[in-house]
Amino acid sequence: MFENNPDSPKDTQTQTPQITWVPYTLKSEDELRFEIDKEAKIKLADGTAEYFGTELALNREYTLNNVKGAIFSWKGCKIEVTDNVKAYISNGTPMLSYANIHSIMDQHRMSILSQKNQQGPRVLIAGPTDVGKSTLAKILMGYSARLGYNPAFIDLDPGQGSITLPGALCASLIDRPVDIEEGLSNTVPFVQYYGHTSLDINPTLFKAQIQSLGISVDKRMEQSDNARVSGMIVNTCGWIEGLGYELLRESINLLRINIIVVIDNEKLYSDLSREFSSGGGNNSSSGMKVMKLPKSGGVYLRSALFRKQTRMQRIREYFYGIQGDLCPHITIVDFKDVCIFRTGGGPPAPSTALPIGSTSVIDPLALQEIQPSPEMLHSVLAISYAKNSQSLLRSNVAGFLYVSDINMETKKISFLAPCPGDLPSKFLLMGTLKWLE
Numbered sequence: 165m166f167e168n169n170p171d172s173p174k175d176t177q178t179q180t181p182q183i184t185w186v187p188y189t190l191k192s193e194d195e196l197r198f199e200i201d202k203e204a205k206i207k208l209a210d211g212t213a214e215y216f217g218t219e220l221a222l223n224r225e226y227t228l229n230n231v232k233g234a235i236f237s238w239k240g241c242k243i244e245v246t247d248n249v250k251a252y253i254s255n256g257t258p259m260l261s262y263a264n265i266h267s268i269m270d271q272h273r274m275s276i277l278s279q280k281n282q283q284g285p286r287v288l289i290a291g292p293t294d295v296g297k298s299t300l301a302k303i304l305m306g307y308s309a310r311l312g313y314n315p316a317f318i319d320l321d322p323g324q325g326s327i328t329l330p331g332a333l334c335a336s337l338i339d340r341p342v343d344i345e346e347g348l349s350n351t352v353p354f355v356q357y358y359g360h361t362s363l364d365i366n367p368t369l370f371k372a373q374i375q376s377l378g379i380s381v382d383k384r385m386e387q388s389d390n391a392r393v394s395g396m397i398v399n400t401c402g403w404i405e406g407l408g409y410e411l412l413r414e415s416i417n418l419l420r421i422n423i424i425v426v427i428d429n430e431k432l433y434s435d436l437s438r439e440f441s442s443g444g445g446n447n448s449s450s451g452m453k454v455m456k457l458p459k460s461g462g463v464y465l466r467s468a469l470f471r472k473q474t475r476m477q478r479i480r481e482y483f484y485g486i487q488g489d490l491c492p493h494i495t496i497v498d499f500k501d502v503c504i505f506r507t508g509g510g511p512p513a514p515s516t517a518l519p520i521g522s523t524s525v526i527d528p529l530a531l532q533e534i535q536p537s538p539e540m541l542h543s544v545l546a547i548s549y550a551k552n553s554q555s556l557l558r559s560n561v562a563g564f565l566y567v568s569d570i571n572m573e574t575k576k577i578s579f580l581a582p583c584p585g586d587l588p589s590k591f592l593l594m595g596t597l598k599w600l601e
């Protein structure tokens with residue numbers, strides 16, 4: 165038979181590559197920290213383990229691409245990873261103190277179960293960049309969902325776009341732990357398109373959109389007792405100085421936060437404690453708790469270049485799928501069939517470019533309709549659900565388009581869209597976000 169003849173040529177087309185598994189044994193409260201550049205697989209071979217709050221199924225092969233992370237085990241387990249994963253075991257993790265935050269949230273929930281007018285734990289996670297804020301948010305979502313709660317996750321970091329795209333501020337009701345391979349992309353979020361990856365471009369718009377998200381989430385909580393009791397988990401961006409601190413305070417007030425968790429920054433913890441908890445400690449008369457947590461030694465520090473690459477990868481995944489299995493469509497429309505708006509009357513001039521003592525007179529919430537032009541090429545636009553231009557800024561976003569071509573002669577604009585068919589609305593929002601592969 166051909167198969168048994170060692171000299172016969174191998175059919176490289178149909179042969180699946182040989183997988184070489186590398187085993188690791190984790191003791192109780194160990195974690196396996198890993199870095200994956202190209203596609204790799206991870207499998208739980210024995211025991212129990214979780215990936216940032218989400219339990220791994222036994223013997224299931226999880227495929228991951230371009231991620232840094234850790235598999236943690238409370239009781240010990242055996243993990244196998246493919247030989248292209250760089251990994252090491254650590255037994256120094258802050259998981260006990262992270263689980264403690266979950267217990268505090270849970271006690272809060274239990275204490276208000278029968279009180280219809282009380283809100284569940286509304287937790288805001290703050291801290292500098294690269295301290296594990298998003299990771300803690302995932303862990304808390306996973307632990308809450310595993311107990312049957314439906315907390316709202318609100319992502320106020322437009323730099324990364326964990327739910328949809330960078331530039332968006334989103335809220336999602338979480339009914340299951342974060343998917344290990346797909347992340348949060350399968351949730352149905354409320355989305356506001358801020359349009360920029362940095363908060364200083366239009367802080368007034370940022371505040372207005374937090375307020376809108378908060379109203380959407382509150383409405384949802386009014387309709388579901390479980391959602392109200394479950395509360396919310398808010399992730400913030402790592403800008404904690406000056407205007408960044410101001411926006412953090414605004415977020416705490418607008419979302420009526422009752423638990424602030426500060427990771428790895430004494431000054432921020434001290435400033436927020438002084439301002440929000442009258443005793444300066446954990447329990448205040450206002451009911452606000454301000455708590456500090458250590459950073460995990462596993463948190464990966466990301467360079468500006470890596471962050472930019474991750475942003476671009478996130479946009480690619482939106483159109484082509486996480487596994488590259490989606491097929492986006494090109495939609496060509498006449499200029500007259502779309503209304504493209506930008507907020508703030510154009511990019512604000514930096515204060516250094518204005519005469520000394522003067523401030524910009526541009527209304528940051530003013531909408532300016534703009535005509536298609538070659539400068540729009542490569543922009544990412546949001547399609548709004550708004551019925552008219554007045555409600556544009558407060559309306560939810562239906563999805564995103566990428567401007568792949570502008571033809572000034574035929575007056576047609578080509579969009580890459582995630583699905584075929586007519587655009588759900590002619591109202592489009594533009595910011596400064598561009599997709600440059």
Ligand SMILES: Nc1ncnc2c1ncn2[C@@H]1O[C@H](COP(=O)(O)OP(=O)(O)OP(=O)(O)O)[C@@H](O)[C@H]1O
Nearest residue numbers: 232233234293294295296297298299402462463464
């Ligand atoms: N224990 C860990 N072991 C290995 N990698 C980890 C661990 N915890 C977090 N990471 C990774 O470190 C990176 C940074 O973590 P994370 O995104 O949670 O930080 P962050 O504070 O939210 O960052 P930023 O606010 O700057 O966006 C992520 O890639 C995350 O998967």
